[in-house]
Amino acid sequence: MRQDASILHLDLDAFYASVEQRDKPSLRGKPVIVGGTGGRGVVATCSYEARAFGVRSAMSTREARARCPHAAFLGGRFPAYGEASRVVMGLLREVSPLVEPLSLDEAFVDLAAGGLTDFSLEALTEFAEDLRARVSEATGGLTASVGIGTSKFMAKVASDLQKPDGLVIVEPGREQQLLRPMAVKVIPGVGPATAERLRRAGIHSVADLEQRSEEELVLELGQSHGSGLWRLARALDDRPVVAEREAKSVSVEGTYEDDLTDRRLMEALLTRQASSVAGRLTKHGLSGRTISIKVRLHDFTTLSRSTTLPSPTDSAAAIARVARALLADLDTSGGVRLLGVGVSGLADWVQDDLFGAVAEAEPEEELPEVPSRMRAQWWPGQDVEHAEMGRGWVWGAGRGVVTVRFETAETGPGPVRSYPADDPDLSPVVS
CATH class of the missing domain: 2.30.30 (SH3 type barrels.)
Structure with missing residues (x-):
């Protein structure tokens, strides 16, 4: 375990919504909800003004509209979010060579690897305040919450404590004092199901969890999960900051207002999604061997099918052909509400002639036109x-x-x- 508070976690506040408020002056200070805008959509994120009405990430758009009908519901602009993220990650890499992005809006930073030597509370506070000011200036006013601690776990916990626009530093030796009063859900991996199992066992807080032996937790939750919670309840986390987190897959999916029943329309939608996936692969110089589809039926049953090619590809035609073939094996007669295409097993090279003339022999114009309401x-x-x-x-x-x-x-x-x-x-x- 580290002796100094040398790991920083930075989390951009209400990121997507904040970028929208930055770029749309009429929305500043008002409720903004970003995500699916249709009746079956899901909230990706929302501004703090919307959160005051009970709107939360992963809530259905229908419920969000009921709670906050006067909010601006926006579909999202990922190029703008990506550009803001690149600016912030660039600033973090100026601080240290060890930056571990978790998503577009958050990352861990190993401050010791960046040459910082003074880890006193005063020095860390000055450093973090300067970093947050630089982030705000470089991004046109976006704010970030920062936590610093002796481990990734403590830095992440700290960054959540004073949102938005906050800074919390957990000094060495104070970790358990901070954790004990907190609900067990503060620990990564404790979702609703695990929290309920722990509640039935009389465990509500981290202090309760700390009182249980490792053997008890393993018996209740299994070896990996039980041991992991036992360690984190004692603030034991020696995971390093990993500079590169390679993308494991590239995917696109869509949820539709009306259940799809026309098989040829589904094929047309998969073809368009395959083209989008191929474009993203090409943009980043990647290709993949495993092609998969995701299908959610009218009754919310979710099906997945995949196949692995002998060589990686970034060809839209090849990805679309495989996706349509995978769809052919599924019974969709009852209606489909979601379709998705993904490519995994990523590599940085391509077998140029994969599928060759076979893909070229399947012109897209044979498929029905996608209705404008779906485009x-x-x-x-x-x-x-x-x-x-x-x-x-x-x-x-x-x-x-x-x-x-x-x-x-x-x-x-x-x-x-x-x-x-x-x-x-x-x-x-x-x-």
Whole structure:
């Protein structure tokens, strides 16, 4: 175990929603919910203004609308989120060569590996405040919560304590004092099911957990899980910060307002998803051997099928052909509410002639056209540009009309205008 508080965890506050508020001045200080905007959508994240109404990540969009009907519901702009993330991760890598991204909006940093030698409370506070200020300046005002501790576990716990825009440093020797009053769910791996099992065993807090022997916890939860909780209840965590966390898969999926029953339409949607997956693989110089599909039926049963190729590919045609073949083995007659395509077993090379002429012999025009309501040409939050009015974003769309608010992060709140959905002067901004 480390003797110094030398591991930092940085978590960008309400990340997706904060980027939207940054870029859309009229939404600053107002409830913003990012995720699926349809009735079957799920909240990806929301602003703190929306959280005050009880909206939370992973909540259904339907429930979020009931709790906070006046919020702005946006579909998400991943290029903008990715760019903000790259800026922040770049700043962290200036601090230390050991940066372990967990997602777009959070990462661990090994401060000792970066040459920091003074780990006093005063020095760490000054360092962290300077880092948070640099993040805010570089990202146009995004805030970050930071925790620093002797382990990854303690740094992560600390960063959650004073959100948003907070800083907590757990000095060596204070770990268990901090943990004991906390609910057991603060420990990674304690989800609702494990928490309920522990509750039935009379374990509610970390202090309760600490009183149980390792043997008792192993008997209750199994060897790996039981031993892991026993150690973390005592703040024992020697996991290193790992500089590179390789992507294990690339996938795209969609949930649909109406259950799909037309098999050829499903094939067309899988083909479009395969093209998107292939584009992301190509962009990052990757390819993959294992192609999989995910299908959620009308009754919420989720099915997965996959196959592994002899060589990796990044070909949209090849991925689509395999995805359609996997779909053919499933009974979808009752209706499908979600479809997805993924590629795993990633590599940084491609067998160029994989499938060769076979893929080329299957022209996409033989598939039915995907209805415009599923292509979602216009979606809330989307960046657009008008020939006369300039840059803006989609406020709402439907019934042949698209409504746009013309503003950017630099202009301040702007006017709202409505146009026919096929107006030639209005076009999406491609990032």
